[in-house]
Amino acid sequence: MQFHIITLFPNMFDSYLSESILARAIKEKKIKVTFVNPRKFVTGKYKKVWPDGNISQQIDERPYGGGPGMVMMAEPVIKAVESVIRKVVSSKQKVVRKIKIINFSPSGKKFDTAYAKSAVKKYTDIILISGRYEGIDARVDKILKTEKISIGDYVLTGGELPAMIMIDCIARQVKGVLGNFDSREEERVSSSETYTRPEVIEYKGKKYKVPKVLLSGNHKDIENWKQNKK
Numbered sequence: 001m002q003f004h005i006i007t008l009f010p011n012m013f014d015s016y017l018s019e020s021i022l023a024r025a026i027k028e029k030k031i032k033v034t035f036v037n038p039r040k041f042v043t044g045k046y047k048k049v050w051p052d053g054n055i056s057q058q059i060d061e062r063p064y065g066g067g068p069g070m071v072m073m074a075e076p077v078i079k080a081v082e083s084v085i086r087k088v089v090s091s092k093q094k095v096v097r098k099i100k101i102i103n104f105s106p107s108g109k110k111f112d113t114a115y116a117k118s119a120v121k122k123y124t125d126i127i128l129i130s131g132r133y134e135g136i137d138a139r140v141d142k143i144l145k146t147e148k149i150s151i152g153d154y155v156l157t158g159g160e161l162p163a164m165i166m167i168d169c170i171a172r173q174v175k176g177v178l179g180n181f182d183s184r185e186e187e188r189v190s191s192s193e194t195y196t197r198p199e200v201i202e203y204k205g206k207k208y209k210v211p212k213v214l215l216s217g218n219h220k221d222i223e224n225w226k227q228n229k230k
Contacts, residue, residue: 001120001174002032003167004084005160006077007130008059010035012160022168025177033167034084038072041079060133069134077140081127088125095124101146102166103129103136104159108148111166115149120173128166130159191229 005013017023017033025031042057049055060070081101088097100123109115119126129136129146140146151162171177195210202208213225 001030001123001170002034002088002125003163003170004088004125004127005033005035005130005163006038006080006084006127007035007158007160007163008037008039008132009130009158009160010037013164016164017167021177022171025171025174028176030174030176031167031171036080036084038076038080041076041083043075046073063134067134071134072131072136074137074139074143077129077136078143081129081144084125084127097125098123099125099127101127101129101144102149103141103144103146104131104150104162105135105148106150106153106155108150111149111151111162111169113169116166116169116173119170126166126170128159128163130163132158191226193229 007013013033013035017026022031026033039057039059042059046058047055048058059076060072063069063071085099088099100119129140141148149162149166151165156162193211195214199210199215200207211225213221216222
């Protein structure tokens, strides 16, 4: 499974992808994560070379119809996605590549574990467009035939956090990413309460004990307890 992130801030992903399970999955080549900054595709009057040699690449513009904030322009984003598609299609891999393009939007389809499981079965490459400012020119969705996805009923500063969440959740469904594939919480009876050693903790004169049922060894009673604690 390969994830391709279209983002203005690729460094935001460094710490998250360099630790724990995802870092190991990348090292073992169970998953691959690449980045494309749409600023690279800014041209014309929006790309300026200053006397000191610095280059500024404006990727946002005022929205038609008025309103606060700025909107990411369509052309750089489209070119960034197209660069990924060309690279994927031209790769000499034996596996037939199946590409999905996702654009994050509060009005999109709600992302969940079922979607993650389906994505692993259907696609080899997922392109995640991480928008900023007041959003991305709507023509991106129309031209690229993206799927709008939401991770919840709230608004974030950008699409980088949703992209991390999707990578984390989908990667868990890829065989080999988790040490034990059956350890996925969604594949076993879990509860909102979990306990470990020691059996008794004393805090400010009060003792907090592990529920007796978990110490009983009766697997049926334990499973029933977990079901009731969901």
